[in-house]
Amino acid sequence: MTMQHLTIGRAAAKAGVSVETIRFYERRGLIEQPPKGEGYRVYPTEMVARIRFIRQAQQIGFSLREVQELLSLRADPTADCADVRRQAAQKIEEVDRKIADLQRVRAALETVVSVCPGKGGLTDCTIMAALEDGAR
Structure with missing residues (x-):
């Protein structure tokens, strides 16, 4: 063959x-x-x-x-299979850290969105103000 x-x-x-x-x-x-x-x-x-x-x-x-x-x-x-399992378990821990980071980002976004009036000029935009305050 x-x-x-x-x-x-x-x-x-x-x-x-x-x-x-x-x-x-x-x-x-x-x-x-x-x-x-x-x-x-x-x-x-x-x-x-x-x-x-x-x-x-x-x-x-x-x-x-x-x-x-x-x-x-x-x-x-x-x-040994244990070596592969260890690497996969480490990957799960990394994914969990990323999920926690993304949940923090989501919570911060929810906070700024919840106080945004959603209308009017950019000078009244609380999201832009929060971003500008954070940049200082």
Whole structure:
């Protein structure tokens, strides 16, 4: 059984990403740039699964640096599931901090919106006044 190779365009289509995304991942060292075949680069079909793994990890919130760490764990035969679980738990803590920050921002916005008259000139706008007071 011979291993199938794909052009960058076909690999991108199968992985559900753009050609530029594949090139970006290559520049970041997340995937290896294959050697040129007959005038163009040919990607092994296994590369599609790796690209999908990277995209899925990004979609659930992992940064590219963190994805690189996950890929390193994936390639390490001595790695343990606990290592991955620890990274995911840290990501949850980070998400919780971001949610708390966004809730503070929302509360501040609700405060300034609640006292805004909603009409009249900008000189009477309490939102603009609050922003100007905060900038001093």
